[in-house]
Amino acid sequence: MDAKKKVSIAVVKRLPRYYRYLADLLKMDITRISSKELSARMGITASQIRQDLNCFGGFGQQGYGYNVESLYNEIGKILGLDNDYRAIIVGAGNMGQALANYENFERRGFKIVGIFDVDPELVGRHIKGLEVLHSDTLDEFTKSNKVDVAMLCVPYDKTPIVADRVARLGIKGLWNFSPMDLKLPYDVVIENVHLSDGLMVLGYRLNEMLKREKEDKKKHKK
C-alpha cells in the first residue's frame, strides 16, 4: 500500500470525517464494514467512499469490506496524527481559551506548549496548566522551544501583522481564527477557519426546511 501517493486536497479534507466515523465504529466493537454500510451512516455515496479510499491503495476487500481498525490506523497515519506537533496559541481571549481547553487536539498529534497575549489582565494567568506569557517574549520562546504551529486568535485588524511575525520566527503552520483568508509571502501552511460559513449553510438548510413545511401545510389544507 502506497500512502505516499499524491492525494487531492479535496479528498484530504474528507479524511477527518472518515476518521471520526471509524473511531465511533471501533467504540461499538464493529470490526469490519462495507462501503454501503459506511455510506448509509455518513451520507456519502458508496462509490465516493470507494473512490476516496482507493486513493490510498485499496484497503477494502471484495465481499469482506473494510477492516475498521486498520483503515482507522492508516487514515490516522496519512493525516499525520502520529506526529508530535508543538503548537502555541496567540491571543488568550475567549477563543484562545476555548482552544486551550479543547480536549481533542493532543489526540490529533498537536500539543499546546505556550499561550501568549498582550493584555496585562491575561498575562500571568494559568490556563490548562500553562502560564499566559507576554507576546513580547515570543522570539525568545521560539528560540528555546520547537514550535510548529501557531493558532491565531487575535483581533481581526491585528491578524496580518501577528501572522507575519510568527512566520518570520520560522513557525510553519498557521491556524487562523480571524474571519479573513490570510495569505503570506512565505513558505508556510495556512488553514483559515471561517466559523460563519457553517452558520450560512445552516441558514440555507433551515430556509429549505421551513419552505417545505409551509408547502406541506398548504397541501393539507386543500
Added chain:
Amino acid sequence: MDAKKKVSIAVVKRLPRYYRYLADLLKMDITRISSKELSARMGITASQIRQDLNCFGGFGQQGYGYNVESLYNEIGKILGLDNDYRAIIVGAGNMGQALANYENFERRGFKIVGIFDVDPELVGRHIKGLEVLHSDTLDEFTKSNKVDVAMLCVPYDKTPIVADRVARLGIKGLWNFSPMDLKLPYDVVIENVHLSDGLMVLGYRLNEMLKREKEDKKKHKK
C-alpha cells in the same frame, strides 16, 4: 433566473466562500470578474466555478464575466442572509462567549437574543449587552421569544440532552460545537462544527511541505 432550483448541498457548502471573495472584490471596487480571474484568486478551477454558479441560472455573460455586485447579492439571497434569524447561545463558557463576541453573525442574518448557562458564576453576567440567563428559564424564554437557532456550546457529555431539550422547545436549527456528530429524531437542521478537522488538514499539509523541503535539501546536497 430561478434561484429556487434544487441545489446540491456540496455546492451550497462552497457558496459562503464565493460570498466572501465577492465581498473582497466589492471592497476593492472591482465591478466585474471572469471565471478565470476568480479561479486564480480562489484556487478552484474555472470550470468548477462556472458549473457551481450555473446551478443558480447563469449569472455570467460570455466575454463580460460576472457582475460582482449582482452575483454577491444573489448568493446572499440564496444563502438567506436577508433573513432575520434569532439565535440563542446555550453554554456561556469560553466558546459561548467567543461566539457572542463574534462580529460577523448579524451580517449573516443571525441575531443573538439570549445566552444561557447553569453555572452560578456566569448567570447574571453581561456579555455584549445580554444578561446570561439560567438554563432553567429556557422554556419560558422560548414561549415569549421567537428563537430559530440554538448554538450549543455545552460540555461534550451534556450535548445530547441539551440538544434534545431545545429541539422539543421548537427550535429548528442547531449549531453544535461539541466534537460529535449530533443526530436527533426530529425535523431539525443540525450543523456540527468539528474544529479539529481543520487542524488535521493543517497537519497533513504541514507534513507534505516538510517532506518536500527535506527532499529539496537532499537534492541540493547531491
